Amino acid sequence: xxxxxxxxxxxxxxxxxxxxQQITSPNGNISLEFSLxxxxxxxxxxxxxxxxxxxxxxxxxxxxxxxNLKQGFIETGSEETSFxxxxxxxxxxxxxxxxxxxxxxxxxxxxATERIMNIRFRVYNEGxxxxxxxPEQPNLVYFVIEEENTQFALTGDHTAFWIPGDxxxxxxxxxxxxxxxxxxxxxxxxxxxxxxxxxxxxGVQTALMMKTADNLYINIHEAALINYACxxxxxxxxxxxxxxxxxxxxxxNKGHMQAPCVTPWRTVMVSDDAxxxxxxxxxxxxxxxxxxxxxxxxxxxxxxxxxxxxxxGKSSWAYTDDLPSVQLGVTDFEDVKPNGKHAANTAHVxxxxxxxxxxxxxxxxxxxWNEGWEDWFGQSKDYVFDFxxxxxxxxxxxxxxxxxxxxxxxxxxxxxxxxTRNYERHMDKAYQFMKDHGYDAVxxxxxxxxxxxxxxxxxxxxxxHYLYAVQKAADYEIMVNAHEAVRPTGIARTYPxxxxxxxxxxxxxxxxxxxxxxxxxxxxxxxxxxxPMDYTPGVFEMDISKLNPDNNSHxxxxxxxxxALYVTMYSPLQMAADLPENYxxxxxxxxxxKDVPVDWEKSVYLEAEPGSYITIARKDKHSNNWxxxxxxxxxxxxxxxxxxxxxxxxxxxxxxYADAKDANYKTNPQAYTIKKMxxxxxxxxxxxxxxxxxxxxxxxxx
Ligand code: NOJ
Ligand code: CA
Numbered sequence: 001x002x003x004x005x006x007x008x009x010x011x012x013x014x015x016x017x018x019x020x021q022q023i024t025s026p027n028g029n030i031s032l033e034f035s036l037x038x039x040x041x042x043x044x045x046x047x048x049x050x051x052x053x054x055x056x057x058x059x060x061x062x063x064x065x066x067x068n069l070k071q072g073f074i075e076t077g078s079e080e081t082s083f084x085x086x087x088x089x090x091x092x093x094x095x096x097x098x099x100x101x102x103x104x105x106x107x108x109x110x111x112a113t114e115r116i117m118n119i120r121f122r123v124y125n126e127g128x129x130x131x132x133x134x135p136e137q138p139n140l141v142y143f144v145i146e147e148e149n150t151q152f153a154l155t156g157d158h159t160a161f162w163i164p165g166d167x168x169x170x171x172x173x174x175x176x177x178x179x180x181x182x183x184x185x186x187x188x189x190x191x192x193x194x195x196x197x198x199x200x201x202x203g204v205q206t207a208l209m210m211k212t213a214d215n216l217y218i219n220i221h222e223a224a225l226i227n228y229a230c231x232x233x234x235x236x237x238x239x240x241x242x243x244x245x246x247x248x249x250x251x252x253n254k255g256h257m258q259a260p261c262v263t264p265w266r267t268v269m270v271s272d273d274a275x276x277x278x279x280x281x282x283x284x285x286x287x288x289x290x291x292x293x294x295x296x297x298x299x300x301x302x303x304x305x306x307x308x309x310x311x312x313g314k315s316s317w318a319y320t321d322d323l324p325s326v327q328l329g330v331t332d333f334e335d336v337k338p339n340g341k342h343a344a345n346t347a348h349v350x351x352x353x354x355x356x357x358x359x360x361x362x363x364x365x366x367x368x369w370n371e372g373w374e375d376w377f378g379q380s381k382d383y384v385f386d387f388x389x390x391x392x393x394x395x396x397x398x399x400x401x402x403x404x405x406x407x408x409x410x411x412x413x414x415x416x417x418x419x420t421r422n423y424e425r426h427m428d429k430a431y432q433f434m435k436d437h438g439y440d441a442v443x444x445x446x447x448x449x450x451x452x453x454x455x456x457x458x459x460x461x462x463x464x465h466y467l468y469a470v471q472k473a474a475d476y477e478i479m480v481n482a483h484e485a486v487r488p489t490g491i492a493r494t495y496p497x498x499x500x501x502x503x504x505x506x507x508x509x510x511x512x513x514x515x516x517x518x519x520x521x522x523x524x525x526x527x528x529x530x531x532p533m534d535y536t537p538g539v540f541e542m543d544i545s546k547l548n549p550d551n552n553s554h555x556x557x558x559x560x561x562x563x564a565l566y567v568t569m570y571s572p573l574q575m576a577a578d579l580p581e582n583y584x585x586x587x588x589x590x591x592x593x594k595d596v597p598v599d600w601e602k603s604v605y606l607e608a609e610p611g612s613y614i615t616i617a618r619k620d621k622h623s624n625n626w627x628x629x630x631x632x633x634x635x636x637x638x639x640x641x642x643x644x645x646x647x648x649x650x651x652x653x654x655x656x657y658a659d660a661k662d663a664n665y666k667t668n669p670q671a672y673t674i675k676k677m678x679x680x681x682x683x684x685x686x687x688x689x690x691x692x693x694x695x696x697x698x699x700x701x702x
Contacts, residue, residue, distance in 0.1 A: 019075055023104045025123045026084070030270065032123050034106055040073040042108060042119060045153075046128055048270045053218060057151035057241070059119060061132065064144040064253060069110065069117050077107040083122075089284070090295045090496035091572035093603040095621060099285040100124065115140040126280040127269030129223060134259040145246065145255035148231070150266055152220055152242040154179070158210040161522050161610050164189050165203025165232035167247045167456035168449070169196040170487055171505045173515055174522045176611050179210075180237050194377060195418065195449045197456060202235035203245060205487070209277070209525040209610050217274045217610070221529055223265040223286035225489040226467060229254050230458035231264070249461055250454030264489060274525070275605035278614070283490035283529050291494055297477040298496050300572035300598035301441060303411055304356050305365030306343045308539070308577050312511045313548040315343035317368030317376075319391040326375040328386050333371060338393065344369040345393040350402055355580040357406035359594050364403065365411035365443055365575070369394045377417045377448035384417040387430035400437045411481075412439040418448040418484075420455075420465040427469065431476040440477060441499070441573075443534070444469065446484035458486045467491070470498045481534050481573055488531030500534035500573040503527060507536040507577055510555040511544050517556045517665050517692030518611050518633025520565060525610045532571035537562050538593055541582045542669040556692055558669045559589055560659045563696035566596040567629025568614050574598050588674055592657050595698050596627050604645045613637060613689075617645050624650065628697040632689035639687050639695070646681040651702040654679045658687055658695040665692030678702070 020035040031047045035056075046054040060070030084100040101122040108117050117140075118133040134140060157180045163172035164186060175182075175189045186201040207221035220242065222231050229246040236243070244266070246254035265286040269277055292298075309315040321339040323331060344366050352364045372385040390396050403410050412434045416423040423430075423444075434442060446457060455462050466485040473480045474497045481500035492498045504527040509515045520535075527533055539562055541547065542555035566574055576583065576593050583590045599621040607615035607630070615630040626646060630639050646652060653676060660671035669692075677683075679699060687695050 021078060021104060021106070023080060023102045023121065023123050025125045026100050026102060027125045029125065030123055030128065032104070032121055032128050034104060034119070034121065036073055036075060039071050040111075041071045042073055042106070044121070044130065046268055046270070048216065049272070051214070051216070052155050053216065053270050054268060055153040055155060057153040058149060059151070060149045062146040062149060064146045066143060067113050069115065070149060072110050072112050073108040073117070074111055075106060076109050079105045087289065089493065090290065090298050091300050091499070091599050093570050093600055093618065095601045097281050097284060099281070101285070113139060122286065124282050124285070126271055126276045127219070127267055127282050129265040129267045129282060129286045131265045132263045134257065134261050136260045140259050143257050144253050145257060147254055148244040148246050148263070150244040152233070152268065154240040154242065156213060157240060158212050158218065160204070161209040161526065162204040164198050165200060165205055165234065165245065167197040167199065167458055169193040169457070170205060170503050171509065173505060173519060174526070179235060179240060182235060183237060194447050195457065199232070199245065200234050202237050204233050204235070206231060206233060207526040207529045208233060209522065211610065215272060217271050217277050219269040219277050219525065219529065221267045221283060221489070223267055223283045223490045224288070225264045225463060225486065226491065227261070227460065227464060228264050229460045230463060230486050231266070247456050247458040249456075249459045250452065255460050274608040274610060278524055278605045278608055278616070279603070280529070284493045287490040287493040289493065290496055292474050292496065295496055297440065298479060298499070301362045301409075301479070301499065302574050302576070302598050303363040303365055304352060304361050304576050304580070305367070305411070306349060306352055307365060307367050308511070308579055309343050309547065310368060311508050312544050313551045316341045317344070317373040318342065319393065320374060323374045326372055328372060328383060328389065331371070333392050342368065342391065342393060344391065346395045346398055349394070349399055352580065353403050353406050353408050356408045359590070361408070361576070363409040363411050363441065365413060367413040367415070369413065376415065380449060380451065380453060381417065382419055382451050383422055384419050385415060385422070387414050387426050388433045396437055404438060409441070410437075410439050412442045414442055415445040415447065418446050419451040420446070420462060421452055424465065424468065427472055431473060431478055434478060435476055441479040441481065442473065443481045443483065444485070445482070457484065462486070470495050473497055483534065487527060490530055492531045498531070500532050500571055502534050504533060506534065507539060510539060510557070511551065511553050514554050514556045520561070520569065520631045521612055521614050521633035522610055524568060524614055528570065532573065533569060534571065534573055534575065535565065535569045536575040536577040537565035537569065538576040539578045540586050540589070540670065541578060547579070554666065555669070556665050558659050558663050558665050558672065558690060558693040559586065560657050560663070560672045560689070560696065561631055561665070561692055561694040563589065563592045563657050564629035564631045564694035566593060567618055567627050567696060568616050568631050570603070572598055586670070589657060589672060592655070592696050592698060597621065606641050607639060613639065615639055615641060624701040626652070626699040628699065629694070630687070630689060631694040632691065634691055636688060636690050639689060641685050643679050643683040643685070643699070644681050646679070646699065648681045650680065652679050652699045653702050654697050654699045656685070656687065656695060656697050659690045659693035663690045663693055665690065
């Protein structure tokens with residue numbers, strides 16, 4: 001060989017990645033290859049059943065006022081290990097979760113700066129997780145991240161189910177489009193919210209669900225988002241390469257790090273069967289085991305609330321209309337005129353407690369119970385609420401005693417109005433107040449711009465606040481359901497008192513103009529991968545003007561679809577969102593909400609296609625009963641299922657709540673049928689659902 005040929009061969013080998021190292025998933029379907037490029041850039045690629053899923057993609061970080069951590073690396077060592085363990089979640093879609101992966105740890109040193117950055121890869125049967133690790137070392141102690149430059153180089157112009165990348169809001173409807181269409185559709189995908197900040201017309205949020213032309217399902221997300229900024233993805237839509245885009249802090253920095261430290265995991269799930277994405281527990285498995293020793297106080301909750309009447313505008317959170325401004329401790333509520341619409345009053349709360357007791361709900365949430373709602377957001381107000389001072393018509397002790405006498409728990413509400421620091425200032429007193437009055441769960445909220453001013457909802461500092469609230473709550477044995485907080489990334493494995501989050505467009509938007517009828521066929525593929533959502537299903541009156549003549553919003557869903565959500569939208573915290581008076585009109589359908597459990601031994605994913613339909617069967621954790629939910633997003637469709645998940649030889653009575661033939665999510669949403677039949681493991685069902693419709697089945701052991 002001539003020397004020229006040697007050079008060519010060398011160049012060729014370095015393009016291929018001379019140091020390539022490969023690991024595969026336990027079942028062999030997924031392979032991940034790590035290599036360093038000729039100038040020492042860390043790269044990886046992923047194949048699924050020999051097809052390329054992620055093409056050679058670069059890894060690294062840009063630092064502020066320091067050399068970047070992107071190239072000039074040599075590999076100083078590596079280690080391959082395997083792991084296979086089954087753990088028991090405190091609550092979940094199943095009682096046992098298998099955590100089985102092959103791992104590759106690559107030790108890298110940037111020669112010129114003598115800095116160490118390791119990359120740990122874990123390959124599961126349904127996907128890959130990897131993160132950066134910075135061990136203790138002399139030349140990299142404190143550093144500031146300007147940007148993380150993790151690439152995901154895709155193999156084509158896939159179909160994506162995306163919401164606009166935003167530092168402050170996740171409450172968007174999904175757009176289904178080709179990746180190349182994102183920039184053109186971006187502006188129309190941005191709908192208003194109390195606080196929002198987009199950063200790029202090709203910026204999207206995770207979990208991002210995609211489908212390739214050859215029917216592979218790919219999902220990109222993150223796990224264990226702790227002491228770090230939340231990751232968005234920004235698309236180079238000429239080359240179809242996504243790159244990480246972190247949420248900045250008030251100064252524009254994206255992370256203040258101190259080694260030893262690690263980043264969250266970046267996850268890529270892939271399968272040719274969409275059901276595998278729903279069944280995957282990668283996000284939980286990449287989180288640390290539970291750190292709460294005694295978890296006996298953490299219990300799944302089915303609840304109702306003094307809530308929908310405020311969301312629809314029928315009632316108010318505020319006590320009076322006569323105060324344009326409120327200063328806590330200064331404003332005297334005793335002397336002002338009540339507006340007559342304040343829902344959180346003792347007599348009304350007792351009606352909810354009665355309804356909860358009568359129908360077997362665990363708890364009642366009450367919002368608008370504390371002073372400050374007359375003037376709670378929009379003014380960048382620091383001291384908004386103190387979380388301990390009730391309005392004059394809300395008798396804390398009377399309600400506490402009444403609820404106790406009826407065997408019903410109360411759920412506290414802490415709206416922070418985005419003032420995280422004010423919440424931290426009051427947190428101990430607020431949690432103690434809860435314990436003193438028999439509350440062991442709190443719904444918190446972060447509406448409006450964050451204070452300290454300039455911070456965003458998903459920056460490192462604010463993410464640390466959300467976790468601090470959960471950890472502190474655990475000290476008081478309090479369960480947390482945080483709205484508007486950063487989207488969950490499986491940290492409920494470590495802190496199972498985080499029993500819910502909103503962090504997406506929930507049912508409230510059905511009263512703010514409506515959501516797309518297929519929204520609920522996408523959420524389980526995106527938002528729910530990181531943890532349960534307080535979606536607040538169960539709305540039976542779809543015409544909101546019936547509750548509030550000034551609100552013409554329409555709930556884009558049928559009653560049967562609303563019932564199915566209790567199964568398809570897994571959560572250990574489930575609300576029946578509508579007003580008692582609406583349930584009283586449809587008691588036969590309401591029966592399903594009463595019967596459906598909130599904790600499961602086993603889940604079987606029967607049918608799934610993002611944007612179109614999802615059918616799930618789940619077995620109750622505390623009985624032999626099964627429940628099935630099917631949501632249908634687009635066009636009338638026949639769902640065909642077999643009951644072979646049932647135990648052989650056992651007999652059951654199935655009650656099927658389905659769309660009536662003439663049901664229509666817009667014009668006839670309350671048309672449903674209820675049919676009872678005997679079933680066993682050999683039974684089959686074909687059931688038609690309308691667009692925005694569905695069915696729910698309770699299968700009770702005979
Ligand atoms: C938005 C939350 O999502 C909603 O549930 C709550 O009622 C309001 N904020 C007021 O806190
Ligand atoms: Ca919200």
